[in-house]
Amino acid sequence: MSARVIDGRDAARRVRERVAEGCAAFRERHGRPPGLVGIQVGDDPASEIYQRNKAQQAEECGMAVERMKLPGGTSQAEMDALLDRLAADPAVDGMLVQLPVPDPLTEPAIAARIEPTKDVDGFSPVNIGHLVRGEPCLRPCTPSGVMWLLDDAGVDLEGASAVVVGRSLIVGKPQAMMLLERNATVTIAHSRTKDLAAICREADVLVVAVGRPEMVRGDWVKPGATVIDVGMNRLDDRLCGDVHYDEVAQVAGALTP
Ligand code: NAP
Numbered sequence: 001m002s003a004r005v006i007d008g009r010d011a012a013r014r015v016r017e018r019v020a021e022g023c024a025a026f027r028e029r030h031g032r033p034p035g036l037v038g039i040q041v042g043d044d045p046a047s048e049i050y051q052r053n054k055a056q057q058a059e060e061c062g063m064a065v066e067r068m069k070l071p072g073g074t075s076q077a078e079m080d081a082l083l084d085r086l087a088a089d090p091a092v093d094g095m096l097v098q099l100p101v102p103d104p105l106t107e108p109a110i111a112a113r114i115e116p117t118k119d120v121d122g123f124s125p126v127n128i129g130h131l132v133r134g135e136p137c138l139r140p141c142t143p144s145g146v147m148w149l150l151d152d153a154g155v156d157l158e159g160a161s162a163v164v165v166g167r168s169l170i171v172g173k174p175q176a177m178m179l180l181e182r183n184a185t186v187t188i189a190h191s192r193t194k195d196l197a198a199i200c201r202e203a204d205v206l207v208v209a210v211g212r213p214e215m216v217r218g219d220w221v222k223p224g225a226t227v228i229d230v231g232m233n234r235l236d237d238r239l240c241g242d243v244h245y246d247e248v249a250q251v252a253g254a255l256t257p
Helices: 008-030 045-060 076-088 107-113 125-133 141-152 172-181 196-201 245-249
Strands: 035-041 064-070 094-097 161-165 185-189 205-208 226-229
Touching (some): 008 045, 035 045, 076 094, 141 226, 161 172, 161 196, 172 185, 172 205
Parallel strands (some): 035 094
16 A cells, blocks of 8 residues: 655645635734734744744735844843733734743743733643633644644544654644544553554554654554654754654555655
8 A cells, every 4th residue: 555645735835825815804804914923032043944934924924924033041021021012012913932942931931921812822821721621722833734634634533543642732732632622532642652553553543743753663553544744853864754654655544744
């Protein structure tokens, strides 16, 4: 068997089209574009690339984007003051603080302070609480993207056995909640899980977000399963996922590259 390829690039293009329509409707209603602020602290090169790409794509969709760069060493009190100012600014509809943040800032302190209705990353305890309660909220983008891909690929989640490998706050945990909400039977695996391969082999839907190059091998996958590889790992000569693509493509029914 050779797995059907789930084309994330094409799905992303269609998501951006929908977002652009939403931005146009917002502008019609409010007489201004939706305003997004991206906050970066320090000079981490990866954060720079992420922030630039997010700003560019949001602008292409029709948002008014402001990028703020704060110096390394910014205090929590300074960050709190900025987050409070943006919370009160009616022209700011959403804000993103690029993680990780350098000391002395901490992610929990930022998540606790950010205005939940403008927390487009969906990391604040209020938004995570709403997610767990199954209520409308701003939701973390990566697991939301996985749900979009699964729906787009026509995967039936009702009663399906879903295994999420990884339990981070930005991917694994919210992913499990989103799959549960759709009536999948969900197992969350992590670094202490015993016999991970056997648990993965049970999955009709396998979502892997670990950060270990090509960890999931062909014999870890149930024939015909849908496999979503969230991982992005940089090897010396190439980027790769957490799933061994060539092996798993021989077994899975559908697979992201
Ligand atoms: P993270 O915070 O480092 O969490 C990794 C998770 O994997 C942890 O829960 C950890 O378990 C688990 N894990 C580590 N080694 C394992 C092993 N040998 N067996 C089973 N589980 C193991 O990572 P993350 O932020 O969730 O990101 C995961 C991957 O997704 C990375 O490659 C990252 O680059 C990628 N990513 C992609 C996107 C995207 O949009 N495509 C977005 C975010 C992240 P413990 O909790 O027990 O330590």
